[in-house]
Amino acid sequence: MKEDMNIQEAFKAVMAANGDIPPKQQQVLAASLELFAQQGFANTTTKQIAAKAGVAEGTVYRRYKTKDELLAAVLAPFVTQVLPKLITEFGEGVVGRPYLTRHEMIQSIAEDRLAFIQKNGPVLRILIREISVRKDLRSQFIAHAEPLLKNNLFPVLDRLKDCGELVDWPNSRIAQFMIGTMLTELVRSLLVPEEIAMASPTIIKFLEKGLAPE
Structure with missing residues (x-):
């Protein structure tokens, strides 16, 4: 997977590698994720999803009876396949470096993850919201x-x-x-017109002082 691949691209790659998911179903799931992220779950219709996926609306309904069922189908592989894959690659590429100081570690991880949050904010908000209210997803994620x-x-x-x-x-x-300090930038970005990456120096300084030896 390319380093600059975002969550939606990773999702498509995982779906394509899964031989159990037919191409049309992959298109529906990818279109659903994109539209949910762009305009919100409540504002997205199955008609829009079908149009985005290039399939008939009846194709969506034959497999998914409700939008909630469709959302569950989108989120399940996220928790079990997409996020673990991204976390593993992050661990190997960023976390696993031979850091010698607290500052080196915090700066590298914070800058990388804040850029990731900036790039994938809409999808992450959907995921975090659903994990917070759905015990099954929360258990799978943990x-x-x-x-x-x-x-x-x-x-x-x-x-x-x-x-x-x-x-x-x-x-x-x-x-x-x-992790919690960086994720709060998702909430702040909804309230303050500021690039998430702009918070990097402040967050690095905050974490470096807070995690200093006593």
């Missing part, structure tokens, strides 16, 4: 994301703690503060 964090981020945190570069807190707590 089951897939937790091992990836433990295998990729936690060893880096342990190494920096051993070097006296990082506060000696549980890795899960440090990860929470890092």
